[in-house]
Amino acid sequence: MSGNDRWTELEELMLRRSTFGLSPEEMERLEALLAAAPEEDREWIERLIGELDAELAIREEEDLALPAGLRESLLAAAGEAERAIGREGALGPDAYRRRSAGPAEEAPVAPAETPVPEGDPDQVAHVVPIRRRTALEWAGWAAAAAIAVIWLGTSAGPESGPTVEVIPGTDPMERLLAVADVPDAMRIEWTATEDPTARNVSGEIVWSDLVQRGFMRFRGLEANAPDEFQYQLWIFDSERDERFPVDGGVFDIPAGEEEVIVPIDARLPVRGATFFAVTVEAPGGVVVSDRSRVAVVAQGAE
Amino acid sequence: MQDGRTISLGEWRTRRSRVKTHDPGSTPLERVAQGEPGAMVACVDAYTSLVWSLARRWFGQGEDAEDAVQEVFVELWKSAGRFDPTRASDRGFVAMIARRRFIDRRRKFDRRVETESMPTGFDIGTSEHERIEGRVMAAPALAALDTLPEDRREFVMLSVVYGMSHQEVSDKTGAPLGTVKSGIRRGLMAMRDVLTQQGMEEVGR
Structure with missing residues (x-):
């Protein structure tokens, strides 16, 4: 597997983790790939999606009524x-x-x-x-x-x-x-x-x-x-x-x-x-x- | 704005200059990490609406969503020390932790993750941008999303925000499966590049 293939697989797994979750086997594979990845890249997809979620939530929060209590x-x-x-x-x-x-x-x-x-x-x-x-x-x-x-x-x-x-x-x-x-x-x-x-x-x-x-x-x-x-x-x-x-x-x-x-x-x-x-x-x-x-x-x- | 929907990078830079500056250690998350009394209460105050709005998207109304919210806050207490304001906004970090918990919860209980079905009119139109602008809050990720070509923006929204599978995105948009996969990946990478270019770390400063 080339470095590019490994990188593609890593990103796909990170994306899947942030959308659908991973099976134990997939998680194990992701962790192995992350261990070999540069530190700065390990969570970038999750962070990016987190920012998107947070910013999109702004429009909902204003009109949102919290459950009582x-x-x-x-x-x-x-x-x-x-x-x-x-x-x-x-x-x-x-x-x-x-x-x-x-x-x-x-x-x-x-x-x-x-x-x-x-x-x-x-x-x-x-x-x-x-x-x-x-x-x-x-x-x-x-x-x-x-x-x-x-x-x-x-x-x-x-x-x-x-x-x-x-x-x-x-x-x-x-x-x-x-x-x-x-x-x-x-x-x-x-x-x-x-x-x-x-x-x-x-x-x-x-x-x-x-x-x-x-x-x-x-x-x-x-x-x-x-x-x-x-x-x-x-x-x-x-x-x-x-x-x-x-x-x-x-x-x-x-x-x-x-x-x-x-x-x-x-x-x-x-x-x-x-x-x-x-x-x-x-x-x-x-x-x-x-x-x-x-x-x-x-x-x-x- | 260029066409009522898209915001140029220049406009975002201008807008971001109005964003309040960040004092190191000032967010509730950082205060929790420092062991500051009152920080956990402040965290609840600051992020309950955000977490609840996200929980509703995943679980709808009801006890399941409320339980999920509580789990998120427990996880926040544990994870606050990992928050790095040079890499993410505090709200973005909270949303990231929340998403992890929601996915885990869904997988634990029914092994099948399905986010709330996509609402109609999900585009971020002019009025939404104005509302966000009106809050004078940084929304760099949305701005980065807006820089994508329309098809990639749609792929990212459908898959990332609304939790559709690649196949579902393909079915909905009519785009070939390979195009969807590569479009999402390239879209996210392009967003990262935009954010890097603008200095994502400035969000936390």
């Missing part, structure tokens, strides 16, 4: 996969540092092994460059309360969620870094209500729609006995009916901690977080909140 289920699966990967350490602050080795590192970042004084907010604020977004900052009580009243006045309940892990501020930098470096990260200070649990509360919520992660930081929120009541976070999403906020998880505030950081574990994708509320609920949390006790709220983008 498809995007949401894919997003949820992706988010879950990322959380699983994150727990295993493959995704985390180191990944962010590698990525943000350029101009994004506008503030000093302590090495991972640098101990961060527990409960030292100044230290945390110093080493973690959270990007403030003026449009999302510090909503006034009046606005927050107004939204809270609207929410409290609605009758439908949210979906229930998990009990989330509480991490007393022992390693706040890691989690802060992981979310704060995301381009769309929002940071909003809590606004306390008149609920007795929140008389001296301060802190903030940091959330990113992009990575579907965030955390809450509390100082002064009353410690709870989990068998008496628990706190529950609700996330209002501009792309969802406001009667159905996303459950951000049930959590506890341990006694004796100056500062508590609680990771958010939204069970549903949040596309445009606009408002956050922490309620006081029966142990285990609720599926449908009666909204009788709201501890703190945070107003995001309008």
Whole structure:
């Protein structure tokens, strides 16, 4: 077989692979031919067809309606996969540092092994460059309360969620870094209500729609006995009916901690977080909140 | 445009100058490959419509297509590290992975690959070009397709895009089987040459 014949056979097999698929025997033959082919030529037909497919799809995508729930289920699966990967350490602050080795590192970042004084907010604020977004900052009580009243006045309940892990501020930098470096990260200070649990509360919520992660930081929120009541976070999403906020998880505030950081574990994708509320609920949390006790709220983008 | 359908290379060069530039590492695929948190979610956001539109072509509506879409994304997580923006666009790479999965899926379940029957009026007419242009997106492969003689362009579309066998293309067009085979091969090679000439790698820059 001449080189030209071999080349012709290779291209025909590549084309068939991209159109009809190959039998095991044909695949074996293709692999043998590819092994002898220049690296740069190995996938050119598939790449070319891929480009054609992608460009032709443009006209279909504009008018295309996705099946109900498809995007949401894919997003949820992706988010879950990322959380699983994150727990295993493959995704985390180191990944962010590698990525943000350029101009994004506008503030000093302590090495991972640098101990961060527990409960030292100044230290945390110093080493973690959270990007403030003026449009999302510090909503006034009046606005927050107004939204809270609207929410409290609605009758439908949210979906229930998990009990989330509480991490007393022992390693706040890691989690802060992981979310704060995301381009769309929002940071909003809590606004306390008149609920007795929140008389001296301060802190903030940091959330990113992009990575579907965030955390809450509390100082002064009353410690709870989990068998008496628990706190529950609700996330209002501009792309969802406001009667159905996303459950951000049930959590506890341990006694004796100056500062508590609680990771958010939204069970549903949040596309445009606009408002956050922490309620006081029966142990285990609720599926449908009666909204009788709201501890703190945070107003995001309008 | 020359005749309402064909776009000259010069026009494509002009058009491509308007295409947004690519920051290295900025596509969701590259971010997945870098292990960046949020990248998988961004991938779903960016490519679901594309993958779904391709899946519909292969499997129609229904659960089979939805399952195929999920398989494609699983494969994307695994394959993202192989994406090379100097050789392909991110959407082209996604479409390539999707096509592989669809073919595998079809062969696995019924051993017979049949893409959706060719719709009538499949030519890329003026209005379609305008729509694509309106998106200010690069469509260099389509432009390269447009540079082919009409018969070869038809062979490529029927075989590659609509999955017809060489014999079916021959039957449909009336061209001899050998002409169809050589026309497809030469058509693809000519498209590659056009893309190479224009600097296909620029798509990713």
